[in-house]
Amino acid sequence: MHSTLSQTAKAEKSMSATIQKIDEHVVEIISDSGEGAQTAGQMFGTVSAKMGNGVWTVEIIPAEIEPPARSTAGASGNRIRIGAENITNAGDEADLVVSFNDQVLLGREAAGEFKPGATILLESKWREEREPEIVSVYIEAHDRLVAKGYRVVEINMEEECRKVVDNPQRGKNIFVVGILSCLYSRDLDIVRQEISKKFKKKGEKVIQSNLDLLDAGYQWAEANLEIRYVIPAPGVSQAQVVMNGNTAVALGTVASGMDVCAMYPITPATSASHYLSEIFEDVGGVVHQAEDEIAACAFALGASYAGKCAITITSGPGMALKTELMGLSVMAEIPLVMVNVQRGGPSTGLPTKVEQGDLLSAIFGVPGDAPKIVMAPATIEDCFYSVITARKIAETFRSLVVILSDANLATGQQAFLRPEFREEWLAPPIDQSPLPVGHKPYAWDEKTGMSSRAIPGQLNGLYTLTGLAHTGSGAVAYESGVNQESSRYRSLKLAAFQKTLKTPEVVGDPEGDLLIVGWGSTKGAIEEAVMRARKDGLKVSSMHLTFLQPMASGIREIMQKFKKVMTVEINYSDDLADEIIDEDNRRYANLAFLLRARYLIDVDCWSNVHGQPMKPGAIEKMIRSRLK
Amino acid sequence: MFGLKSESVLKLDQEYHELDEYQGKESRWCPGCGDNGILAATQRLCRDEQLAPEKTVFVSGIGCAARFPHYMGTYGFHGLHGRALPVAQGVKIRRPDLDVFVNMGDGDCCSIGTAHWIHAIRTNMKMVVMLHDNNIYGLTKNQASPTTPQGRITSTTPYGNLLKAMNPLTVTLGVTNVSFVAQVVEWIPDLLYKVLREAYNHKGLAFVRILQRCPHFMPTAWDQLLSNPDKIAVMDSPDGVQLSDATAKIYKTRVAHDSSDLNAARQVASLEDEVPVGILYRNEMVPTYDELRRPQRLPEPELTEEILNRSFDRFGIFPSTSSKAGD
Ligand SMILES: Cc1ncc(C[n+]2csc(CCOP(=O)(O)OP(=O)(O)O)c2C)c(N)n1
Ligand SMILES: [Mg+2]
Numbered sequence: 027m028h029s030t031l032s033q034t035a036k037a038e039k040s041m042s043a044t045i046q047k048i049d050e051h052v053v054e055i056i057s058d059s060g061e062g063a064q065t066a067g068q069m070f071g072t073v074s075a076k077m078g079n080g081v082w083t084v085e086i087i088p089a090e091i092e093p094p095a096r097s098t099a100g101a102s103g104n105r106i107r108i109g110a111e112n113i114t115n116a117g118d119e120a121d122l123v124v125s126f127n128d129q130v131l132l133g134r135e136a137a138g139e140f141k142p143g144a145t146i147l148l149e150s151k152w153r154e155e156r157e158p159e160i161v162s163v164y165i166e167a168h169d170r171l172v173a174k175g176y177r178v179v180e181i182n183m184e185e186e187c188r189k190v191v192d193n194p195q196r197g198k199n200i201f202v203v204g205i206l207s208c209l210y211s212r213d214l215d216i217v218r219q220e221i222s223k224k225f226k227k228k229g230e231k232v233i234q235s236n237l238d239l240l241d242a243g244y245q246w247a248e249a250n251l252e253i254r255y256v257i258p259a260p261g262v263s264q265a266q267v268v269m270n271g272n273t274a275v276a277l278g279t280v281a282s283g284m285d286v287c288a289m290y291p292i293t294p295a296t297s298a299s300h301y302l303s304e305i306f307e308d309v310g311g312v313v314h315q316a317e318d319e320i321a322a323c324a325f326a327l328g329a330s331y332a333g334k335c336a337i338t339i340t341s342g343p344g345m346a347l348k349t350e351l352m353g354l355s356v357m358a359e360i361p362l363v364m365v366n367v368q369r370g371g372p373s374t375g376l377p378t379k380v381e382q383g384d385l386l387s388a389i390f391g392v393p394g395d396a397p398k399i400v401m402a403p404a405t406i407e408d409c410f411y412s413v414i415t416a417r418k419i420a421e422t423f424r425s426l427v428v429i430l431s432d433a434n435l436a437t438g439q440q441a442f443l444r445p446e447f448r449e450e451w452l453a454p455p456i457d458q459s460p461l462p463v464g465h466k467p468y469a470w471d472e473k474t475g476m477s478s479r480a481i482p483g484q485l486n487g488l489y490t491l492t493g494l495a496h497t498g499s500g501a502v503a504y505e506s507g508v509n510q511e512s513s514r515y516r517s518l519k520l521a522a523f524q525k526t527l528k529t530p531e532v533v534g535d536p537e538g539d540l541l542i543v544g545w546g547s548t549k550g551a552i553e554e555a556v557m558r559a560r561k562d563g564l565k566v567s568s569m570h571l572t573f574l575q576p577m578a579s580g581i582r583e584i585m586q587k588f589k590k591v592m593t594v595e596i597n598y599s600d601d602l603a604d605e606i607i608d609e610d611n612r613r614y615a616n617l618a619f620l621l622r623a624r625y626l627i628d629v630d631c632w633s634n635v636h637g638q639p640m641k642p643g644a645i646e647k648m649i650r651s652r653l654k
Numbered sequence: 655m656f657g658l659k660s661e662s663v664l665k666l667d668q669e670y671h672e673l674d675e676y677q678g679k680e681s682r683w684c685p686g687c688g689d690n691g692i693l694a695a696t697q698r699l700c701r702d703e704q705l706a707p708e709k710t711v712f713v714s715g716i717g718c719a720a721r722f723p724h725y726m727g728t729y730g731f732h733g734l735h736g737r738a739l740p741v742a743q744g745v746k747i748r749r750p751d752l753d754v755f756v757n758m759g760d761g762d763c764c765s766i767g768t769a770h771w772i773h774a775i776r777t778n779m780k781m782v783v784m785l786h787d788n789n790i791y792g793l794t795k796n797q798a799s800p801t802t803p804q805g806r807i808t809s810t811t812p813y814g815n816l817l818k819a820m821n822p823l824t825v826t827l828g829v830t831n832v833s834f835v836a837q838v839v840e841w842i843p844d845l846l847y848k849v850l851r852e853a854y855n856h857k858g859l860a861f862v863r864i865l866q867r868c869p870h871f872m873p874t875a876w877d878q879l880l881s882n883p884d885k886i887a888v889m890d891s892p893d894g895v896q897l898s899d900a901t902a903k904i905y906k907t908r909v910a911h912d913s914s915d916l917n918a919a920r921q922v923a924s925l926e927d928e929v930p931v932g933i934l935y936r937n938e939m940v941p942t943y944d945e946l947r948r949p950q951r952l953p954e955p956e957l958t959e960e961i962l963n964r965s966f967d968r969f970g971i972f973p974s975t976s977s978k979a980g981d
Binding site: 075076078261262263264265266267268269273277280281283285286288305307308309310311312314316317318320321322324325326327328329330331332333334336350351354441444445447449452455482483484485486487488489490491492493494501502 | 678679707708709711712713716723724726727728729730731732733734737739740741742743744745746747748749751752769770772773947949950951952953954955957958959961962963964965966969970971972973
């Protein structure tokens, strides 16, 4: 048994290290929960970003906090895509995998997450496990992966770590960072800085032992492994920030000048409130954890009514609970920003995984006619700015603005230009000056439906807000005609807002054989796939929508210039290949449904709900097959 | 100027708010509906406390009782069935300057809004909460509510209500952080007014259950109490409300009660044969969420910029750190 390990190590060692220059790599670090693979991955990603590489990291999260050890469904960790240039998405299958056990590895392999022939650095301590069952399972897994053509390098990580620390189980992840730092020629100064930062709260001793582990990993790799990569980094010429989408939403909330966020914990939205809770009070804000999502939304609406526009952050099941209040926000024209970090659905669905299935429910989910604005960030940077924009729109149009983020953006880390604060981002202090006598709570503008609201405290503004149909003076409507009229004004506001929207840009030529339309977090993957296909001369372009409701002008004209239009979405849609599916009963993915309904264009869709970010390679393959 | 604080100058300038200023739209409740009396007592309270109408907000849910804000000459929020309390909390959270009142029916508060009721008591934000308890769903026409008596025939219990009525007082008194619980009947205006006034002056959430007549659907609900005033047990406590002589002559049953004693309050609240009225429990020392969450600093652009920049630093990548980045 032992011999395999030493043979591998020796085999690697006997060759002198050759340095390979590559444009990009996808590295995955996986373990059981709580073994630190996520920390290692994030650190590796941050270091790479700081060196100036393009980076996108994705968390690999099991649904349970501590799933059974060594189970195929229990992989926890991080996937890091590093590139010489800007990276806009999670990329394709992994090139190099570090795994702390054979079973999580098998799970990810079966899910098709590894490139053929990928390098796998595998913890080999399992060969010496006392339980024969574990040993035999390990060997079987190992042999199977080798037979499949993966380049498996066994490393007894714990044994190596034990040489520098007492409890190797805890520090193994930093040992791995050491290995990767050697393999990918990372700047050790930056790595050391990150380690000091990470363990600052735990004290000097902990920092030192982690620095020792880093060195141990680095030296072990230097002595035993022959692989070395260099991913050229253009360097950082301007200050940047690297964070995930939820942190960006939190910072966007601060930057918007809103001061009340009401929420109820729900994956994958919660971490936005975690970060916000840390800093919001410092700027006079408050994060209120309500007893449920209904209360959270009601609290936010109450705060908006009596002050600045407020925000509520949730995910699909939470948005479902807030539905009635969304209707009230629309009906009573109380500004509100709602972030929905989408996860797989329906019901509890895939709590930690990405999907874009809430588009139609965000637009149409409220009973009755409830025109509202729905927008979607496509990048981490967008997550920051969209909150600022949404707050402004909500106030200006006395409207509900729903921001549809998703699990991919929520946990994905990407670097973007460091925002420069502008005072105009901030909500102005609430107006407490007296209103003119006779001020009406809904003095709807005849053309745009817009009106200005009175805030409690303002003299001459007294009114009772109601979700019942009401007149311009806020009186409950008992006469017919009032509802028709007020519905018209609420709808006109959307049209007025729509007039301010810019036509989306087309990536690629403005005409061709195929136009891919996307929205939300899939942008990077779609555009990368389109660019790859275009390199081979395929006449494909793409368009990405930020505003889903209302949609900008000019979209129809863009679509008409292509022979075929299709959406790419992380959504379910029926497959015509299924025996009983035909054009009469086929259910389209959310965006395709919308585009077909609005533009009377035969928009097709390619979509799936694997709970994973779209891979550019898969989209590219689909494009090639469609244009054959 | 003249050593006067600016606030006092303002005070001198301020005009007196007459009772009719607190009158909003004309009420559309049924003749004889107990809500009319609650409205009158509340308007009187506003006048006597000289609440600035523009600084006063009445929040309600949906139901007959929930029409209340429309009939007040203040700001109002007539929201959704069951959701008045979290809305009111949101109104209050950044506006300590506003006086907040909440009006809910028994369905509103004790059925669809139960979770909010419990948690609002626990958060204990400063506001007056009135439970208009007519033992029935009025607006939707005669369905059983959680406080409908056992055996009562309603539209949804044509063979009699199977369940015993819930006791909102014991429920409220069971919640951590409860700080003020009172019960009144709307047909004793003197008591109603005095208890509401105490509620208004309470530091925290004051929960007042008001037994309310619904002549339309529950014409006989309170017959026993109306015909036999002795069944109404007035809390007699040193810090309690003092009945006027006229009222005191009619309501003679007294219960010596220490309203600072939570266990005693729970016991009194559980009385089955008599209906306790007055202040059952009061504790000014319970922390209020609005105080706990009061911002240490007020929002200012410079502050926001500073905090944002600190975060950007924390997540920052600086040109200087990208050194030997491969080639
Ligand atoms: C979500 C929702 N469910 C149901 C209703 C219908 N509804 C309106 S008021 C009400 C109950 C009213 O009873 P109560 O709260 O006791 O107030 P009352 O009319 O007796 O004053 C119900 C069930 C509603 N408006 N909204
Ligand atoms: Mg009722």
